[in-house]
Amino acid sequence: MAAAAGVLDPTKSEVQGLDNLSPALKTALQDLEAKFTVDRQKLKQISQRFEEELREGLQKDGCNIPMNVTWTLGFPSGDEAGEFLAVDLGGTNLRVCWIVLKGREEEKVVTQKKYKLPAEIKTGEAEALWRLIVDSLEDFIATNELPRDDGEPLALGFTFSYPAHQDYVDHGVLQTWTKGFDIKGVEGEDAASQLTEAMKKRNLPVRLVALINDTTGAMIASAYNDPETIIGAIFGTGCNAAYMDHVGSIPKLHTDLPDATPMAINCEYGAFDNAHRVLPLTKYDEAIDRESPRPGEQSFEKMSAGLYLGELFRHILCEMYDKGLVFKGQDVKKLQEPYALDTGFLSSLEDDPFREARGRFEDYLNISITWEELQLAQRLAEIIAVRGARLCTCGVSAICRMKGIESGHVAADGSVANKHPKFKARWAQAMGEVLDWPSDRKEDPIIITSAEDGSGIGAAVISAMTLQRVKQGNMAGIRQQL
Structure with a gap:
């Protein structure tokens, strides 16, 4: 087994300089952090409900999670x-x-x-x-x-x-x-x-x-x-x-x-919790659902999958622009286009130095970004990606608990798993929280492989x-x- 990921604090940011944000931006950011944080207790609650829906799908047809043979x-x-x-x-x-x-x-x-x-x-x-x-x-x-x-x-x-x-x-x-x-x-x-x-x-x-x-x-x-x-x-x-x-x-x-x-x-567990019993939905998640081809369906997928992470980021920035907090006086037509940003944009943004990030905003959105706006954007990308990675553990941990699986390899494919440089470490940390792995472990018993x-x-x-x-x-x- 691979070495343990170490203990990460999901509420602690790796973005530097956030203390220097203006009071208005700092307040807005703190509100978003509270809405997007999924702590250990909530993860366990979601995973427990996940296991219940998995079992329901094995019992009969027509359930949220179909458990297709x-x-x-x-x-x-x-x-x-x-x-x-x-x-x-x-x-x-x-x-x-x-x-x-x-x-x-x-x-x-x-x-x-x-x-x-x-x-x-x-x-x-x-x-x-x-x-x-x-x-x-x-x-x-x-x-x-x-x-x-x-x-x-x-x-x-x-x-x-x-x-x-x-x-x-x-x-x-x-x-x-x-x-x-x-x-x-x-x-x-x-x-x-x-x-x-x-x-x-x-x-x-x-x-x-x-x-x-x-x-x-x-x-x-x-x-x-x-x-x-x-x-x-x-x-x-x-x-x-x-x-x-x-x-x-x-x-x-x-x-x-x-x-x-x-x-x-x-x-096929993208439709987990379509009844909205446990998932910590924000107004941005609800907006994405309303605007999707199938409102009310695939609730879990719309909160955790790569197709929607960039759209969450875009919705938040649009709201901040409407409130006069960012991109003041600039043309944001491209930002207002649905799905103008993908998960790759967020992945790069977390680690980009200022010059590269500024060029990325100019190329994708025709927006000139300030240093303060970049710090905000990097933190937004981080909190969205962290929530997504942590939610992604809930289905896998529920399967492991249901079948008594204690070790092995989770063979993962997809752009988020393979292209986001921090996804696997965040996923491993959350798996340990849900399944109560020892904090001083030298190895993770269940790891992601490509x-x-x-x-x-x-x-x-x-x-x-x-x-x-x-x-x-x-x-x-x-x-x-x-």
Whole structure:
């Protein structure tokens, strides 16, 4: 295990010179600090409620946290091999991969290409979405000369990173769009069948073997190389986690499989506490929810995920400008544009020297920032990022407590986990607070590791596991003879 992160005080700022702020700014900042601080007691309360909602999702369908059964049965052995296509429908791009697996001890071969996902696709019609995916697959196959010599169709793992109910591993009924998507004609429908039908119309030499979530993929891809993997987590545009449970612990699942059979669960916990029972919502969180495509949904995600951290920062600065506290006399049209700032802006801002930060404000917002305003902005970025990191522990700690997990690796993917330089230390500190790790520990028993490519390699490994089960005659959770 990695060395312990040490004891950090979540209420203590690393930003220098805050004592020199004007009285008005200091008062405004203190008010924000109070609203955004999530102390140990509150973390434990949120995590406890999280565990209750996780258990509810295992009991029955239709809960805040759906706890989707994936029909990925167990962790990989590390011996999985073969050649696979993978399609990753992400929040920004569409990615197509050709992956050659040779087993845990051998290097994987990955060829990939990204295709732009036009903004109009995200709020358009289903037909346009599937046409884009098929066009991209057709281009990728032709460019890389992929049709197989034996005439067999290419095996495809489809990474569909949205809440989907799966009766089979090659099936997935979309429950609700997230991440700003609102494509008509897909919700309540089987996305796997819609893609399969679109590929058949184009006569593509491809068969869909598995539909996966990127979180499940991150867990399986990481376990392929690292047997200490216990959970896959996404801390990026959205937030989610996947873990391995047993069939006997899933009352809502009716199957003839033995109770001890391992089953990967895709939690889809971005909708945690939609009833607003425990989450410490601020008026800025409420504004973001009101202005989102789906008000009242994905409450937890909107407080902790990367898509929204920059928007929280922007809302606060806009309010301060309206009150005459910052950017006096300047044109703030760019600042007033929704989602003008991303999490990357905040990540850099925390550590930027004045000259670089000033240039960043000029480039992004056409605003000339003073030294005092920079100190304020850095502290705002810090308190938003700290709250996000601390909230991100609540779902993982609830899973660990529910399943009695005391050690292991949380394979994390996403822009927040991988690009924010202080996220992991803040997350580790909060995990220790929630799970009562000794303050004098030399090592953290549960640590974040960088996830393998869940959307690509994970899709390939799960496809390989599925075909292996077919070969063995185990058709549990597989819709068709592949």
